[in-house]
Amino acid sequence: MCGRGVGDYWLSTGILLGTNDKAASTTAGAPPRGAAGDAVDGSSIMTAIGEAVYDWTLADDVIRWSDNVAAVLGYPGAAIATGRAYAALLDHRSLTSRQDAVLNGAVADRGEGVPYEVRYTLAPPSGSGSTLVIDDVGRWYAGPDGRPARARGAIRVINDRHDREQRLEFLSRYDELTGFFTQQHLVNVLGNALNDTRRSRAPVSFMIIALDNFRAINQAYGFDAADKVFAAVAHRIKAQLREGDAIGRYSGSKLGIVLMNCDEANMHIAAERFHAAVRNGVITADESAVAVTVSIGGIELPRYGRSVRDALSRAQDSLHQARQSGSGRFVSYTASVDREARRRANAVFSSEIAAALEERRMRLFFQPVVDIATRRVHFHETLLRLQRANGTFAPATDFIELSEQLGLIRLIDEYTLGRALEALTAFPAAHLSLNVSGETVGDAVWLSSLAEALLSRPDLAARLIVEITETSVIRHLDDATRFVATVHDLGCRVAIDDFGAGYSSFAHLRTLRVDMIKIAGTFIQNLVRSRDDQAFVGALTELAANFGAEIVAEWVADEESAAMLGAMGVTLMQGTLTGDPTLEWGLARSAAAASPRKAG
Numbered sequence: 200m201c202g203r204g205v206g207d208y209w210l211s212t213g214i215l216l217g218t219n220d221k222a223a224s225t226t227a228g229a230p231p232r233g234a235a236g237d238a239v240d241g242s243s244i245m246t247a248i249g250e251a252v253y254d255w256t257l258a259d260d261v262i263r264w265s266d267n268v269a270a271v272l273g274y275p276g277a278a279i280a281t282g283r284a285y286a287a288l289l290d291h292r293s294l295t296s297r298q299d300a301v302l303n304g305a306v307a308d309r310g311e312g313v314p315y316e317v318r319y320t321l322a323p324p325s326g327s328g329s330t331l332v333i334d335d336v337g338r339w340y341a342g343p344d345g346r347p348a349r350a351r352g353a354i355r356v357i358n359d360r361h362d363r364e365q366r367l368e369f370l371s372r373y374d375e376l377t378g379f380f381t382q383q384h385l386v387n388v389l390g391n392a393l394n395d396t397r398r399s400r401a402p403v404s405f406m407i408i409a410l411d412n413f414r415a416i417n418q419a420y421g422f423d424a425a426d427k428v429f430a431a432v433a434h435r436i437k438a439q440l441r442e443g444d445a446i447g448r449y450s451g452s453k454l455g456i457v458l459m460n461c462d463e464a465n466m467h468i469a470a471e472r473f474h475a476a477v478r479n480g481v482i483t484a485d486e487s488a489v490a491v492t493v494s495i496g497g498i499e500l501p502r503y504g505r506s507v508r509d510a511l512s513r514a515q516d517s518l519h520q521a522r523q524s525g526s527g528r529f530v531s532y533t534a535s536v537d538r539e540a541r542r543r544a545n546a547v548f549s550s551e552i553a554a555a556l557e558e559r560r561m562r563l564f565f566q567p568v569v570d571i572a573t574r575r576v577h578f579h580e581t582l583l584r585l586q587r588a589n590g591t592f593a594p595a596t597d598f599i600e601l602s603e604q605l606g607l608i609r610l611i612d613e614y615t616l617g618r619a620l621e622a623l624t625a626f627p628a629a630h631l632s633l634n635v636s637g638e639t640v641g642d643a644v645w646l647s648s649l650a651e652a653l654l655s656r657p658d659l660a661a662r663l664i665v666e667i668t669e670t671s672v673i674r675h676l677d678d679a680t681r682f683v684a685t686v687h688d689l690g691c692r693v694a695i696d697d698f699g700a701g702y703s704s705f706a707h708l709r710t711l712r713v714d715m716i717k718i719a720g721t722f723i724q725n726l727v728r729s730r731d732d733q734a735f736v737g738a739l740t741e742l743a744a745n746f747g748a749e750i751v752a753e754w755v756a757d758e759e760s761a762a763m764l765g766a767m768g769v770t771l772m773q774g775t776l777t778g779d780p781t782l783e784w785g786l787a788r789s790a791a792a793a794s795p796r797k798a799g
Contacts, residue, residue, distance in 0.1 A: 243267070245265060245267050245271075246267040246270045246271060248355075249271060249355055249356055250271065250353050250354065250355045251264060251265045251267055251268040251271040251272065251353070251354055252264070252265045252351070252352065252353045252354075253265070253268075253337075253350075253351070253352060253353075253354070254349070254350075254351050255282055255297075255301075255349065255350045255351070255352075256348070256349050257282070257301075257347055257348055257349065257350070258342075258348065260281045260282045260283055261280065261281060262279065262280055262281060262282060262285060263280075264276040264279070264280075271354070271355075271356060272321070272324065272331065272354075272356070273323075273324030273325075273331070274288070274324055282297075282298065285297070286298055288321045288322050289319060289320070289321060289322070290319075290320035290321060290322055290330050293319040293320045294319075295317055295318075295319055296317065296319050297315075297317060297319070297335050297337075297350070297352075299317070300315040300316075300317040300335070301315060301339045301347050301350050302347060304339075304347075307341070307345065308339070308340060308341035308345070308347075312338040312339060312340045313338060313339050313340075313341075314336075314337070314338050315335075315336070315337055315338070315339065315350075315352075316334075316335070316336045317335050318332065318333065318334055318335070318357075319333055319335065320332055320333065321333055329358065331356050331358065332356065332357050332358050333354050333355070333356060333357070334354065334355045334357050335352055335353075335354050336352055336353055336354075336355075337350055337351055337352020337353065338350070338351060338352065339351075372384045374447065374448040376426055376429070376430050376448065377429075377430050377433045377434070377448055379433060379437065379446045379447050379448055379454075380445060380446065380447030380448070381447060381448065382447060382448065382449050382450065382455065384447060385445060385446075385447030385448075385449065385455045385457065386507055386511070388445045388447075388457055389403075389405055389445075389455075389457050389507055389510060390507045392445075392457055392459060392500075393500060393501065393505070393506070393507065393510070396500065396501050397501075401459070401460045402460065402461060402462040402463075402499055402500065402501075402502065403457065403458065403459060403460070403461065403499075403500045403501075404457075404458040404461040404462070404463070404465070404466040404469075404497055404498065404499050404500065405455070405456070405457055405458070405497065405498055405500060405510045405511075405514050406454075406455070406456040406458065406466070406469075406470070406495055406496065406497040406514065407449055407453055407454070407455055407456075407495070407496050407497075407514045407515060407517075407518045408436065408453060408454040408455075408456065408473065408493050408494070408495050408518075409452055409453045409454075409493060409494050409495075409518055409522065410428070410429060410432060410452045410453075410491060410492075410493055411491070411492045411493060411494055411522070411526040411527065412489075412491065412492070412526075413425060413428075413429065413451075413452035414452075416428055416489055416491075419487075420487045420489075424487055428482050428489055428491060429452060431482045432454075432477055432482065432491055432493065433446070433448070433454055435476040435477055436454060436456070436473050436476060436477065436493075438476065439469070439472045439473055439476050440456070440458075441458075441459075443459045443460075444456065444457060444458050444459055445457040445459075453518075461499075462499055462502075463499040463502070463531055466497050466499060466531060467529065467531065470495050470497065470529035471529075473493065473495065474492070474493065474495070474527055474529070477491055477492065477493050478490070478491070478492050478527065492526045492527035493527065494518060494521040494522045494526065494527065494528055494529075495518065495521060495528070495529040495530075496514050496515065496516065496517030496518025496519070496520065496521050496529075496530055496531075496532070497514055497517060497529070497530075497531050497532065498510055498513045498514045498517060498531070498532040499531070499532075503532050503533070503534060504532075513532045514532065516532065517530040517531060517532045518530070548597075548598065548601060549601060549605050549607070551585070551587070552585065552598055552601070552602055552605075552607055552611075553607065555585050555586065556607075556610055556611065556614055560585065560586040560587075561583055561584070561585055561586070561611070561614055561615075561618070562583075562584050562585075562586050562592065562782065563581045563582070563583060563584075563615070563618050563619065563622065563782075564581070564582045564583075564584050564592075564780035564781060564782060565579040565580070565581060565582070565622075565631070565780060565781060565782075566579060566580050566582060566773055566778060566779065566780040566781075567579055567773065567777055567778045568580055568632070568751055568771050568772070568773040569771065569772060569773070569777045569778075570770065570771060571752075571761055571764060571765045571769060571770060571771065571772050572765060572770075574777065577630070577771055578629075578630035578631060578632055578662075578664060579629065579630070579631055579632070580631075580632045580633075580634075580666070580773065581615065581618075581619050581622070581631055581632065581633045581634075582594075582595065582634075582780045583595045583611065583615055583634075584780075585597070585598055599611075599636070603636060603637075603638065608636045608638050608639070609636075609638060609639060609642060609644070609645070611636075612635050612636055612638075612639040612642075612645055613644075613645060613648060615633055615634075615635075616633065616645065616648060616649060616652075617648075617652075619631055619633045619663070620652050620656075620659060620663075623659045623662055623663060624656065624659065629662065630662045630663075630664070631662065631663060631664070632663075632664035632665070632666050632694060633663070633664075633665060633666065634666045634667075634668070634696060635665060635666070635667055636668075636671065637667075637668065637670065637671030637675060640667055640671050640672075640675050640678050640679050640682045641675055641678035641682070646682070646685050646686075649686070649689060649691075650689055653689055653690065653691075657690065660689055660690030660691045661690060661691075663691045663692070664691065664692045664693070664694050664714070664715065665686050665691055665692070665693050665694070666693075666694045666695070666696040666717070667679060667682065667683075667693065667694075667695060667696065668695070668696050668697050669695055669696070669697050669698050669699070669707075669719075670697070672695065672707055672711065676707065676710070679711060680710060680711060683711050683712065683713060687712075692714040692715065693711075693713045693714055693715070694713060694714065694715035694716065694717055694751070695708075695711070695713050695715070695716050695717065696717045697717065697719040697720075697753075698716050698717060698718055698719060698739070699718055699719040699721070699722050699735060699739070708742065708743070708746055708748070709746065712746070713748055714748060714749065715748055715749045715750075715751060716739065716743050716748050716749070716750055716751070717750075717751040717752075717753055718736060718739060718750065718751065718752050718753060718769075719753065720753040720754025720774070721754075722735055722736055723736070723752050723753060723754045723755055723760060723764075723774075724754050724756065726760050726763060726764070727757075727759050727760055727763060733763070733767075736752070736764070736767055736769070737767050740767050740768045740769055741768070744768060749770055749771060750768070750769045750770060750771065751769075751771040751772065751773065752764045752769050752771070752772045752773075752774075753772075753773055753774060754773075754774045755772040755773065755774035755775075755776045755777070756774050756775045756776055757776060758776065760776075761776060
């Protein structure tokens with residue numbers, strides 16, 4: 200502590216104690232002088248850094264203070280001239296004192312003194328409402344009998360630092376917004392509750408509660424208002440808890456609750472109380488009124504889990520199921536052999552996905568998209584496959600959804616972009632399309648990677664089509680609009696894939712101004728027999744013609760469907776009729792034979 204060094208210096212010179220007594224000063228002499236010969240004002244320096252020094256002789260209990268003690272403590276030296284008088288100022292909450300540090304130490308003085316450092320609180324001086332938090336650092340010296348005879352030290356008032364430390368200690372356990380436990384402290388409480396259940400055999404329930412429309416509130420009113428709504432919801436739920444239950448902020452828009460001595464049946468009752476407390480009446484924040492509902496997932500312990508990890512993951516699973524079933528729902532975890540088997544399989548498969556990316560075992564297959572009239576290859580769609588250890592290939596439908604859930608999809612899209620650009624470079628006659636996920640539509644990093652690659656090879660842009668799904672457009676229309684505009688600026692074309700699967704508004708086509716629309720295969724596979732599908736495809740084709748977009752029909756499997764599509768004005772198709780996806784050698788053969796025409 201810096202007080203020790205400063206205090207030892209001033210004590211060693213003796214200049215602040217106003218004495219030349221050899222007992223109080225190891226080095227007598229004139230005060231140190233500045234560069235210009237002026238005496239250094241030690242008292243003012245000590246006052247400026249908030250420190251005073253003392254010399255306490257225990258035989259007579261006299262404390263001699265530096266001249267600035269009144270400026271530092273607010274008490275005149277005469278009022279605290281004895282150890283007894285100083286000790287009388289100790290706040291009753293102090294657990295230790297200077298007397299304890301000096302008189303009750305377990306270390307013997309071997310001739311160099313014994314250092315001590317102690318923190319305590321003094322009563323507030325007259326006219327002040329605040330107690331004084333003191334850091335006291337010094338060294339005591341033994342007399343002939345080996346017992347403490349003298350102590351020299353320095354004190355510093357550290358109220359500001361103490362307040363900061365107390366605040367940090369508070370924030371380590373409590374959330375600043377709600378005043379409830381932090382996630383980590385709540386997890387500790389949950390762990391202790393689980394340990395108690397082993398002795399008491401009383402069940403414990405754990406819940407995760409999420410605001411259903413938190414994101415919408417954020418977007419409509421801003422983060423501050425959303426936080427106030429969250430805090431209001433949290434306090435409404437807190438009011439429904441029993442003594443002994445615990446609540447904390449589990450994440451940005453989620454609460455975690457530990458319900459003591461609560462089984463599954465009582466958890467359902469508690470969930471209904473929480474739902475009612477939130478939905479009965481609007482919540483106001485920043486002059487805005489909102490109606491809020493919550494989704495709840497819960498688990499009874501130790502019945503369905505014996506560890507904190509089990510409790511957290513299974514409650515989260517239950518919350519996910521609740522949110523999928525609608526707003527304002529509660530789902531209690533129940534054991535499922537199928538679900539656990541699927542989870543174990545997902546864990547294995549996720550490791551395989553990560554390994555395949557690292558080992559470049561993700562391979563691109565290429566399916567031709569051909570002109571309906573001439574059957575000449577217009578471009579190839581790149582389709583990602585995962586090559587397993589046994590040499591077989593898993594289609595993207597087997598791992599894309601899991602990759603999106605685990606956050607791996609961005610890595611996959613980056614990987615696919617790199618391989619597609621390599622293929623365009625290797626086959627100068629090729630025109631390719633590649634698919635990107637809804638997450639990538641809002642990812643500036645992916646766009647930066649594309650822009651950087653095209654900076655050195657701008658000629659590749661005209662031969663690249665970027666496909667986004669209709670469902671990603673529906674979920675992220677603003678992001679999709681910016682994404683399409685950026686891709687166009689880079690010189691590439693854009694297609695909407697699986698159009699019709701998400702029942703998107705035709706207005707999206709006008710907003711996005713894409714170059715190509717790929718009709719979902721579900722509308723093509725029964726086209727010959729379904730009048731509804733015929734009407735949809737016919738209307739879409741006519742509308743797309745007005746926007747100048749080309750139409751691609753997916754999943755075309757027979758000549759009858761191809762003929763009907765051609766009659767409707769569809770210009771391009773892909774499917775088993777014209778070629779299944781193949782590896783790179785298939786692209787080389789097809790590209791060499793093809794003369795792709797540029798899309799209008």
